[in-house]
Amino acid sequence: MKQVRQYLRNGALDIGEVPIPAVGAGDVLVRSHYSFVSVGTEKMKVSQARMSLVEKAKQRPDQVRLVLNTLREQGLVATLRKVQERLKAPATLGYSCAGTVVEVGSDVDEFRVDDRVACIGEGVATHAEYNAVPRNLVVRVPANVSLEAASSSAVGAIALQAIRQAKLELGESVAIIGLGLLGQFLVQLCRANGCRVIGVDLDPGKCALAAENGAEAACGPQADEALHHTLRASAGLGVDAVLLTASTKDLGPIELAAMLVRDRGRVVCLGNTAIQLEWRTWFGKEIDFLFSRAMGAGINEPDYFTRGNDYPIGYVRWTANRNMQAFLDLIAQGKLAVPRLITHRFPFSEAISVFDRIASGELNQAVGIVFEYPEPEKGVFELQPRTLTFGGEQPRGAVRLGQIGAGNYAKSMLMPCFPSLADLSLEGICTTKGPNAEALAKRYGFRKATTDAGELLRDREINAIMVATRHDSHARYAALALGAGKHAYVEKPLAMTEEQLAPVVTALGTRGADGPTLWIGHNRRFSPLSQRALAHFKGV
Known part of the structure; x- marks a missing residue:
């Protein structure tokens, strides 16, 4: 399948052929009909990737702090490896799509x-022909809603979440600063x-479009004009809430928000805007300042996002998924006009x-941008490869390795050692995401890249498997490798529970005298301190 990829080292973009993603137990594999471009967010990502390293550091001081922490904890060599890997690894773009x-x-x-479904989520609802999306980030699309309109669900959910944060009530007045796509959705929703x-x-x-969408007035950021319209709409009191969607380093929007909001009103920030609260104004009005984080509860929680565990509605009314449902229902009821916002x-x-x-x-000048995907011929999905093969002219060695998993540790500590062995x-590398498998296979010279671990386990040319997946799957892949007659190297821990360990013990017990071996990556036992401790207690 084809997928948009970006490289942080130099900002290069391409549409590459990658294996179709693996489908986990809680995933839904969706063929994209439309994917939505979040102009502000994706412009920021593309532009930052094209900056020099110095400019990148200035833009992301949070990432600089992470690098410095890693340097203190792991040393220079490990830190350089991690930074280089991050720069080399392909990243995906997009977080909102719809399809079947x-x-x-x-x-x-x-x-x-x-x-017919809509999907959201960074790294899972991408600009790609196929996406494997966790169940909590997928919603069925009503029959009278087009997939094109449904592909904007992520932005719609972000807008709904902001309104919930602002606690807007019937009859209140609101100012929306920034009338891009998010601002236009907010106009209609308010x-x-x-x-x-x-x-x-x-x-x-965009001001004219906001007026079409129901704004009582829309104007430029000049303080006098904005204040005039605000006082007219609020009986001279100031608006009850300001929703701030602008992305800028200028302090103008936050200062204007404080001017327009009433005494003890609310200001909710959705955009990447400069924030410096002038004490006299904000204290004098006792303004509530709030952030609205993404699409709703759960979107930043692994238990919800990845593992599919939902929150009971009695405790958390508006999760990311329920905000998506509400957004699509509003379109179905005719309360939102999405097509007029799709300008390109x-x-x-x-x-x-x-x-x-x-x-x-x-x-x-664009407001909403969508990518349209061609309709494949019947049966094309069955032909989509989960494995890509590359020419391998080098003779095979005694150890013919298949690697399952390629997380940060594997990429920064294990794989850099391969060329010296x-x-x-x-022989082959397997990851859940196709772009990662394809990029690593080309960089290190694997003969194949796949998202199907079974492909490596069935390959008769492979005689050893390295397991570098998440901790809770180590034992499962170790047992499968041993059962397939292959030696297994497993990163620690071997298992998380006795129940996970049992199949590994069984596989070891049934092997023959010349059967496969199991190796555990407890590398601390080779450290100088560990060696000295063992020598000190020898004979005790």
Whole structure:
């Protein structure tokens, strides 16, 4: 399948052929019909990736702090390896799409093949022909809602979550500063919520669109004009809430928000905007300042995002998934007009040129951008490869390795050692995400890249398996490797529970005298301190 990839080292973009993603027990595999471009977010990502390392560091001081912490904890060599790996690894773009279900995981019973669905989530609902999306980030699309409109669900959920953070009530007034796609959704949603709306933006075209979408007035950021409209809409009191979506380093938007909001009003920040609260104004008005984080509860929690554990509705009313459902229901009821916000449509094959135009500012006037994917012929999905093979002219060594998993530790500590190991041939690498497997296979010289671990276990040329997956799957893959007659090297821990360990013990017990061996990566036993401790207590 094809997927958009970005490289942090130099900002290069491509549409590469990668293995179709693995489908976990709680995943839904979706063929994309449309993917939505979040112009502000993706422009920031593309532009930052094209900066020099110094400029990147200035833009992301949080990442600099992480590097310094790693340097203190792990030393220079390990830190350099991790930084270099991060720069070399391909990243995906996009976090909102819609399409049809082609496969479901073994634990998923709420979706069926051919269901029309919307998907969200960074790294899972990407600009790609196929995406494996965790069940909590997938919602069925109502029959009277187009997949094109549904592909905007991530941005719609972000807007809904902001309104919930602002606690807007029927009859209240609200100012929206920043009238891009997110701001336009907020205009429509606030109107549907029974609020009076004032819009503010530098772009007259976006102000006009906001008026079409129901804003009582929309104007530029000049303080006098914005305050005039605000006082008219609020009986001279100031608006009850300000929703701040602008992305800027200028303090103008936050200062304007404080000017427009009433005494003890609320300001909710959704955008990446400069924040410096002038004490006299904010204290004098006793303004509540809030952030609205992404699409709703759970979106940043691994237990919800990855493992599919939902929150009981009696405790958490509006999760990311429920916000998606509410957004699509509002479209179905005719309360939201999404098509008028989609100003540009492009074939997926033109994605790279579109991102170049976004980064250059050529598409600054765009509001909503979608990529359209071609309709495949019947049966094409069954032909999508989970494995890509590459030419391998090198002779095979005594150790013919298949690698399952390639997390941070494997990429920064284990794999850099491969070139120095004699008599080792790299036969295949398996990761859950196709771009990662394909990039690592090409960089290190593996003969194949796959998202199907069974492909390596069935390969008769492979006689050793290295397991470098998440801790809770170490034992399962170790047992499968031993059962397939292959030696197994497993990163610690071997197992998390006795129940996980049991199949490994059984596999070891049934092997023959010349059967496969098991190796555990407890590397601390070779450290100088450990060696000295063993020598000190020898004979005790």
